Amino acid sequence: MATSELDPEQFLEALREHHRVLRWEPLPPDEPSRPLGGEQARNRSALAYLHQHWTLPDRFHDEDAGNGLKGRLIGAFGRLTYRVLGRYLREERELLGHMVRISETLEHRCDELTVRIAELNGEVLRRQVAEARNQALLAAWLHAEPPVEDANDRP
Amino acid sequence: MISVPDGRGSHTQPRPDAQPSATTGSGTSRPVVAVLTTRWESGSEPGWAIRQIAGAMACVADVHVVTPQGTGPSVRADGVFTLHETGTPVRPVDELSRDTLIGAFTGAGVGTTGRVDLQLGRILDRGQTQPWEAAAAVLAELHPDRVVVAGHLNMGALRAVDRAVPDVPVSLVPLAVDALALAFPHFGPLLDRAESLLALSEAEAAVLAARIGDPARVHWIGAPLAANPSSRSEPNTWVGDTGYVLVLTDASTDDGNAESAVLARSIRLAIPDPPVGISTTDGFHVWHEGRRSSGWPVERSSDLARLIAWAAVTVDLRPGPLFARRCVESLLYGTPIVVPSASRAADLARRSRGGLWYSSPGELIWSIEALLGASTRTALSVQGRRYAEAGYGTTDGFVRRVLAATGLAGRDRSPGPRDRPATGSPVAVGA
Numbered sequence: 148m149a150t151s152e153l154d155p156e157q158f159l160e161a162l163r164e165h166h167r168v169l170r171w172e173p174l175p176p177d178e179p180s181r182p183l184g185g186e187q188a189r190n191r192s193a194l195a196y197l198h199q200h201w202t203l204p205d206r207f208h209d210e211d212a213g214n215g216l217k218g219r220l221i222g223a224f225g226r227l228t229y230r231v232l233g234r235y236l237r238e239e240r241e242l243l244g245h246m247v248r249i250s251e252t253l254e255h256r257c258d259e260l261t262v263r264i265a266e267l268n269g270e271v272l273r274r275q276v277a278e279a280r281n282q283a284l285l286a287a288w289l290h291a292e293p294p295v296e297d298a299n300d301r302p
Numbered sequence: 303m304i305s306v307p308d309g310r311g312s313h314t315q316p317r318p319d320a321q322p323s324a325t326t327g328s329g330t331s332r333p334v335v336a337v338l339t340t341r342w343e344s345g346s347e348p349g350w351a352i353r354q355i356a357g358a359m360a361c362v363a364d365v366h367v368v369t370p371q372g373t374g375p376s377v378r379a380d381g382v383f384t385l386h387e388t389g390t391p392v393r394p395v396d397e398l399s400r401d402t403l404i405g406a407f408t409g410a411g412v413g414t415t416g417r418v419d420l421q422l423g424r425i426l427d428r429g430q431t432q433p434w435e436a437a438a439a440v441l442a443e444l445h446p447d448r449v450v451v452a453g454h455l456n457m458g459a460l461r462a463v464d465r466a467v468p469d470v471p472v473s474l475v476p477l478a479v480d481a482l483a484l485a486f487p488h489f490g491p492l493l494d495r496a497e498s499l500l501a502l503s504e505a506e507a508a509v510l511a512a513r514i515g516d517p518a519r520v521h522w523i524g525a526p527l528a529a530n531p532s533s534r535s536e537p538n539t540w541v542g543d544t545g546y547v548l549v550l551t552d553a554s555t556d557d558g559n560a561e562s563a564v565l566a567r568s569i570r571l572a573i574p575d576p577p578v579g580i581s582t583t584d585g586f587h588v589w590h591e592g593r594r595s596s597g598w599p600v601e602r603s604s605d606l607a608r609l610i611a612w613a614a615v616t617v618d619l620r621p622g623p624l625f626a627r628r629c630v631e632s633l634l635y636g637t638p639i640v641v642p643s644a645s646r647a648a649d650l651a652r653r654s655r656g657g658l659w660y661s662s663p664g665e666l667i668w669s670i671e672a673l674l675g676a677s678t679r680t681a682l683s684v685q686g687r688r689y690a691e692a693g694y695g696t697t698d699g700f701v702r703r704v705l706a707a708t709g710l711a712g713r714d715r716s717p718g719p720r721d722r723p724a725t726g727s728p729v730a731v732g733a
Contacts, residue, residue, distance in 0.1 A: 162668050280573075280574055284572060
């Protein structure tokens, strides 16, 4: 393949001429990217356990007491206990239900934030690269011409 | 006219009175050549070059290397050479003192007019000539047909030659790096005494020709370098075949304030893509889009050759001062170079038209960006490779040029009585 001859002297002179008119400007900020939706990388096993075990019993079951005199005594005591503490236990059941729902909401929010942080990390990195490139170009432009010696500066 | 690598130009012939000193059993003669060098090593560019030149001469001559280094007088075989160590080494501090004085005298305008006071000469020669006194006895015993002196500041070697074998022709490998030292008149007698001067690069040859005013004595011999095809077979695993920018520095990874480290940082910040591979003294770091992956340091020449072969651009922030060996290799692989403007490598880029040079960080970045464009890169790649292959690309060509420059061309190539069995080409000597 034939290639045309290139004179480095002339090429460098043209390069210097081209960069003599370079003007540095701040890098405009890019359009921030929107968070990605629907991609959640969370472990649901803990939340599933909560869903399966948050419901407390709301009455005493006679079959838990057993048979005989001892069983009847335990049954009576159990029914008495639930009758006395029933209101408290129902409220506690409502409370646990709320906590499970809050946990669900928090986990969902955590997933969103995790994804968002990952996106921000990427954006920060890309931004740093772009800024560094811009600063390097600025530095290069500032050093494009060696400082001119002023005759008055000579001793 | 300077003798050029393609063989055109003038060649210095041996003096008629040069007598062959070694004779084979069949009666064919092999000249004896003494190479006088302050150090016999291959770690630096000058040391490597001297070893290659000696290896080229060993094709037709018995080469005796005479050096003041070592812990005591000794004579031993070193490959195809016979190594004579006098055990009176030149101290690095004396060399540093000499170089500092040259800079100081030049700055003060002393000694540049050709009238160096005797006292100044003594100061410059302090610690330089005494180590060579023992070499005179070695030369007298060898009585070589030719003496090759390494280094244009090596006045001690010249005095040893003048004392022991004053009529023997002298070739000089100036290893001219410092323009100030080359211009210093105190060292003129060595340049004047040399029958031929061997320059490793076209730029060095031009400087020498201007200095001595007699271009016919200057020979551009190049160096025995070639692109190894195996380096093109598989890329470096850290950076692959990504069309990366290869940056060669002389700084360590932790030395962030070194000039070359600062420039390397500017490059990888300004050019996030393609990858930028930065070679430091203790590691190889690949930067891409602000991320770094680090690998092992580039220690073997084959590793460097592979990196150069697959790079889009080679940026040598501290090229070799003598003939920029890494840059020559890059051109041989068709990889354009970017080098500092105040360097021997910039002369190489200018003459080969195979690269660009910079005098500010801005020009450094623009030059790299320009060479990442395919059309510019291809044009400079073709031009650079063409030049490097003509001046450096073949071992045979290098041997031919050295023999022509030293007046040994046409001598018998049959092995002499002092030869060891040849194990390879002169390129392999000391490589």
